Amino acid sequence: MRSRRATAIAGVLAFSAALAVVAAAYATPNRAAAPSAQAGSGAALVKCGKTRTIGFMAPVTGPAASIGIQQVHWAQYYVSTYNKTHKTKLKLQTEDTQLGAPTGTAEALKGAQALAGSPNVLGVVGPAGSNEIVGVTKSLKDGGLAWVSGSSTRTSLTTDGTRTGYMFRTVPPDAIQGPTVANFILKKLKYTRVYIIDDQETYSTGLADTVQQVLKTAGSTVGRDGVSQQQSDFSSLIAKIPRDTQIVYIPWQLPPKGQAFGNQMKSAGKGSIKLMGSDGLFDSSFASVGSNVYDSNFPLNPKSKIITGFKKLHGGDGEYFGAPTYAATQVVANAIDRSCKSGSTTRAKVRAAIRSTKIPASQSLIGVAIRYNRNGDLSTLHKFGLYKSNGKVFVPIAG
């Protein structure tokens, strides 16, 4: 009887210790406890004050940190530039989404709940990933918050009707990126033997489907496969790629995975096959695979003084993946300024102000004026940029 009790106590203690380890591991002391969200309309009045808070969601750490940090730099660049030239000040409340982490979009959801529950947050910049947006839509909408993404491109995010009036973006959707890539492969590179591999995420499969459809319609031979974002060993998958393939298209979100894939292609003796990524892989780590690598990315105005100023502060590196996040921060800040003219505002007013954004081309680093259609897509932007690696970084090329 005594030994049974001792055994039971030992078992309970061991289990409690395991639970304590889990709790300690997942505790995020710097994040406000997820409070209940505000009423969905966002009608609660907020005093604007001298300092206005913008919620910011990006993969600061995690597998996509190399592109997330670019977004962080560009958002901070906008805020610091704004604060130098305005009497009112901006600050970012940053939530790390850890895009691509094994926990899926759990971190993004926690961040969205934290922002929705922070009464001073008037609008949100981000999140980065299309799959994250699917995950956080309800939380942000319930909080009445609008969000402007500087990188999520899945077409259906703005066309399926579930985010109208809440979601906006400063990049064109995949409905533009897909045909741009397919036409580049067909007409510029003149390749007809293509292999497409998606990473099974929302962003990737949509883009892959679009490119595959255009190529097949044109009569190209197209192989298709998928691989998990958590996969690091691509050797068996690479073995399936025929040696006479001319280009492999990998519209993935995680640059380290693109780099690993490219290096493993070389190991398998298939290094001469061209690679093409998408905006999610627009990073020097993917470019470092070699000069047989192409990519598509958001269009930017290369002569913009904003880009020149940013490069001066960042050792000459434009960190172009993050540049549309500058525009997204600009949109949210601009909307807050306009809706705060009376000294107080509501999230609903900020949403309406974002919807009616009119930033002229001269103030925009994406090369065109920033105006939105009713879906939340830019009504002024209709192309994607194309790039080729020089062995170290991507440089723009003609499409």
Next chain:
Amino acid sequence: MNWGLFFDLTVSGLTLGSLYALIALGYSMVYGILKLLNFAHGDVYMVGAFLGWYALHALGGPLNPTFTGAVVLLLMFIVAMLGCGVLGVAIERFAYRPLRNAPRIAPLISALGVSIFLQNSALLIFGAAFRDYNTFALIGVKTYSIGQLFFSVPQLLTVVTAIGLMIALTVFVARSRLGKAMRSTSFDREAASMMGIDVDRVISVTFFIGSALAGAAGVMFALVFGQIYHFMGFIAGLKGFTAAVLGGIGSIPGAMVGGLIVGLAESYATGYLPQGSTFQNLYVFALLILVILIRPSGLFGRAAISKV
């Protein structure tokens, strides 16, 4: 028959299988002696990969190494294996030994706790960003071919090193005094203790060796596939466990063969089965279920006889 594809998949499968075999050996050795499933073993493999990375960068990094590539590699293996060996001994001493006489559920839960602890400690210490070994800068990109058979230097290194380690372990267990003590302890711990064998020491050595092999596997994985991150041990540990069970948990030859079978199965599934790359894990674990249904003790295991 596309022989090129078959050879590529076979090379890939043998490379992966060698890694799984090294991980499975640790599971089998520990189970053989303690009847404990050490679920933290996959995370020891992850720690080995990180130790190798830090050793590489302490020696100048892949672009500017202090010594030749071969010497740097050897030192990376030594650091990873020694570090993981010590970690394994520490895990046994503090997480399992106090629960040796407790019901089996207690050390199992403790093992799960250690696994989570190691994953999150790695996250805290190393961060969530992926690290890259940059193998190409260290030992080159050269790929060899014999007809339609292609293989790279890291793949060859992995298979040869894994086979060498497995042979060394087999000889050690079969011929050395300590190996004999390990076999005695796995057969009957009480009797071994009565015969004067220091059972605690034998168990510690077993954990050291098993963890060292996992550390070596971690370095080899990173050399072949490039990337390491804090969660990489989870699936690898599960597959190593699958290999150990498939081969017969507690059997050293079984762990080796089981590892190779799992690696090849994964590779061929990716290459030949519908949605192979998407569902490769599904196919591997389905194979495990199939083998257990047909032969519950595994390929090399023996049905346990219990005296009533």
